[in-house]
Amino acid sequence: MKSILNIGQSKLIFVENFILGTTYRSIDSLYKKDQGKVAFTAPSNIALVKYWGKRPVQLPENASLSFTLSECRTETSITYKRRKDKGVGFSIAFLFEGEPKLSFEPKIHTFFDRIAPYCLFLNDFEFIINSKNTFPHSSGIASSASGMSALAMCLVEIENELGGSLSAEERIEKASFLARLGSGSACRSIEGPITIWGKHQKIKGSSDEFAVPFEHEIASVFKNYQDTVLLIDKGEKQVSSTVGHNLMHGHPFAKTRFEQANANLDKLSSVLQNGDIAQFIEIVESEALTLHAMMMTSLPYFILMKPNTLEMINSIWNYRKETGVPVCFTLDAGANVHVLYPEKDKEAVLAFIEAELAEKCQNRQYICDYLGIGIKKM
Numbered sequence: 001m002k003s004i005l006n007i008g009q010s011k012l013i014f015v016e017n018f019i020l021g022t023t024y025r026s027i028d029s030l031y032k033k034d035q036g037k038v039a040f041t042a043p044s045n046i047a048l049v050k051y052w053g054k055r056p057v058q059l060p061e062n063a064s065l066s067f068t069l070s071e072c073r074t075e076t077s078i079t080y081k082r083r084k085d086k087g088v089g090f091s092i093a094f095l096f097e098g099e100p101k102l103s104f105e106p107k108i109h110t111f112f113d114r115i116a117p118y119c120l121f122l123n124d125f126e127f128i129i130n131s132k133n134t135f136p137h138s139s140g141i142a143s144s145a146s147g148m149s150a151l152a153m154c155l156v157e158i159e160n161e162l163g164g165s166l167s168a169e170e171r172i173e174k175a176s177f178l179a180r181l182g183s184g185s186a187c188r189s190i191e192g193p194i195t196i197w198g199k200h201q202k203i204k205g206s207s208d209e210f211a212v213p214f215e216h217e218i219a220s221v222f223k224n225y226q227d228t229v230l231l232i233d234k235g236e237k238q239v240s241s242t243v244g245h246n247l248m249h250g251h252p253f254a255k256t257r258f259e260q261a262n263a264n265l266d267k268l269s270s271v272l273q274n275g276d277i278a279q280f281i282e283i284v285e286s287e288a289l290t291l292h293a294m295m296m297t298s299l300p301y302f303i304l305m306k307p308n309t310l311e312m313i314n315s316i317w318n319y320r321k322e323t324g325v326p327v328c329f330t331l332d333a334g335a336n337v338h339v340l341y342p343e344k345d346k347e348a349v350l351a352f353i354e355a356e357l358a359e360k361c362q363n364r365q366y367i368c369d370y371l372g373i374g375i376k377k378m
């Protein structure tokens with residue numbers, strides 16, 4: 001963590017202060033700029049091995065692995081300006097698609113509070129954050145991963161403009177670290193096409209604090225892998241992820257689940273390299289159903305799948321059996337179904353989706369996405 005605390009010449013002071021846990025010294029005189037603007041676009045990601053269960057602060061109980069997506073993105077810009085009067089608290093205005101969105105501000109303030117020890121400039125500037133998503137409103141697609149990762153990267157870039165001394169690689173790591181403090185899964189959206197978050201014995205460099213890219217060459221069948229998101233329920237989530245994660249404390253199957261996830265990650269790591277698609281399907285579908293099984297067996301228990309979720313899963317299984325096309329599904333903490341398949345089967349699978357699954361989507365809506373490389377400067 002030392003590396004990502006550095007800013008300009010003051011790095012030693014800050015690292016020391018961090019270790020001692022004392023108040024930070026002002027760095028006013030060191031800023032290279034008084035104002036500026038940065039902008040990044042960050043994608044969503046879909047976990048194949050799921051993160052479900054965390055301990056303070058935002059540390060995962062098991063390692064998770066995800067595909068970084070391309071099309072489902074958040075675009076965020078931040079305009080920053082030196083504050084004349086340094087009042088109490090942060091000065092943040094949040095706009096969503098150009099319009100003030102007051103309901104979001106408490107969330108951003110909580111995020112700023114959490115990351116303040118690692119971003120020492122936050123109190124010295126006023127920020128106008130402008131954000132928009134490329135996917136439809138309330139599509140049930142979580143915007144927290146793309147939103148928090150874009151925001152985190154913007155802040156790291158601002159720190160850099162102000163005189164930070166981190167290398168490009170360290171800035172990426174820091175963005176993932178900060179994004180995690182906003183929303184756990186967000187740390188996996190900074191890079192692509194596959195990232196791993198959570199300390200795992202067999203994954204070199206893996207950490208509970210930030211995500212790392214999958215270090216091996218992936219089999220050609222997984223390159224450009226497709227993810228078509230079938231939008232089933234566009235309503236507000238019944239249970240927030242944070243509440244769901246907390247229900248893993250004292251959950252009767254928690255220990256076994258965390259061990260299973262780590263074992264699945266190990267197996268999946270080999271599969272991604274050797275291209276064994278039958279095993280891929282088995283791990284991915286089992287992970288999705290186990291995630292929902294954890295929700296159904298917690299106290300209180302809940303079911304996020306809808307009747308159409310189950311119908312679609314059955315249709316996918318039938319189609320796979322009849323045609324031999326290696327299509328499979330995964331789920332996140334909601335009713336939507338992510339249909340995963342190799343790029344070479346795109347035409348056939350999209351025809352199947354149009355013919356059999358689209359009618360079960362809300363307003364026939366689905367989103368065609370595929371593997372991507374992560375964050376981009378705008």
Ligand code: DP6
Pocket residue numbers: 046047049050051052058064142144182183184185186241242245291332333
């Ligand atoms: C089911 O990252 O949304 O999508 O850390 O509380 O913000 P918080 O939770 P979040 O949880 C994601 C859970 C999941 C699985 C996954 O993405 O690994």
